[in-house]
């Protein structure tokens with residue numbers, strides 16, 4: 001600092017600017033640190049550090065094995081499934097319950113289960129080599145954890161994801177509030193996936209191709225809801241539905257269009273939003289979840305629910321409204337949680353910058369983060385309880401839904417413009433050459449994976465790890 005600046009700083013004190021100004025000007029207090037303290041105070045237990053517990057034990061056995069599913073009427077498609085179901089068994093528990101899930105591997109290759117979005121103890125996170133050894137064929141592994149947050153989650157394989165997820169190794173996991181603020185007439189989970197079929201309605205056996213890796217992963221030619229091409233809900237006017245959407249696709253992004261229906265998004269990636277959002281404003285990228293609150297309208301009829309992400313409309317499901325009116329058809333939906341505003345975070349310095357990039361190697365593609373293909377490179381280090389700002393830079397044209405295990409974060413900016421999202425996330429989509437800044441306060445200790453949720457990109461090295469200590 002020059003003498004002129006010191007004098008100017010002292011002059012500020014002289015004119016009544018106060019001690020803090022003066023000390024800041026002299027660099028004796030790190031302004032950035034006081035800003036961080038404010039952001040940490042603003043977080044104010046937005047979600048709990050540890051689970052409350054005190055509930056029941058929910059036990060389930062999950063057998064991963066080859067099976068078949070009827071995607072197209074009249075034909076059996078060979079898949080890999082948990083307990084012969086795609087999606088696997090729907091796991092439901094109440095906040096405070098402990099889940100004990102025993103995985104039995106009856107596949108011909110190793111596997112694990114990741115509990116996407118649940119802040120589990122690090123050794124229950126299902127990441128091969130990082131948090132557990134892969135479960136070998138014929139072996140079992142017991143996962144046990146008490147979810148600290150209510151909401152919509154899912155579980156899936158975390159080994160050879162470009163093939164194991166594509167073949168069907170996933171299921172839904174819903175943690176209910178002990179007392180819901182709203183008494184829904186129906187609570188429905190829609191797991192959305194797309195499938196690439198060849199003749200006889202079998203899965204195209206060429207998984208994880210150079211073409212998949214070089215583009216946005218494997219996109220199918222049919223899209224299903226709960227493995228059905230014609231998922232239909234029947235509801236009466238005035239009923240109130242909770243719809244939980246999960247994107248389990250390897251690469252496909254959806255944007256939901258409800259036509260004349262007017263549901264509101266009330267939770268993103270599990271956690272409640274502090275104000276309702278129009279679903280047309282949000283992408284449902286691989287890994288994302290959206291919870292919707294839908295009041296069934298007065299007019300009987302057949303309403304299409306479609307995906308419009310690519311600009312054209314593709315129908316995914318149908319809501320049939322019929323019968324007498326049972327309740328209010330114009331319910332005002334409210335926000336439910338305290339999400340920090342964190343607009344002050346725009347002035348905080350960036351702690352970590354991650355550049356996502358591809359490299360062409362021998363007519364193939366690898367994916368790197370800051371030049372390293374996983375497991376090369378050093379883990380990132382984050383301080384427990386400290387506000388941290390991370391800049392995610394997509395230097396490539398393909399999409400990258402970036403998923404951070406074990407932590408929630410909030411989007412602060414997109415391409416330098418402030419973003420006012422009333423919600424946390426665990427997965428954020430980076431569009432072509434987009435830069436997104438996120439803020440988070442790490443609460444869960446351990447070494448966690450950060451990766452692209454396009455399975456082919458992750459398998460081509462687009463992963464790194466984050467140590468919270």
Ligand SMILES: [Cu+2]
Pocket residue numbers: 399400401452453454457458462
């Ligand atoms: Cu990617």
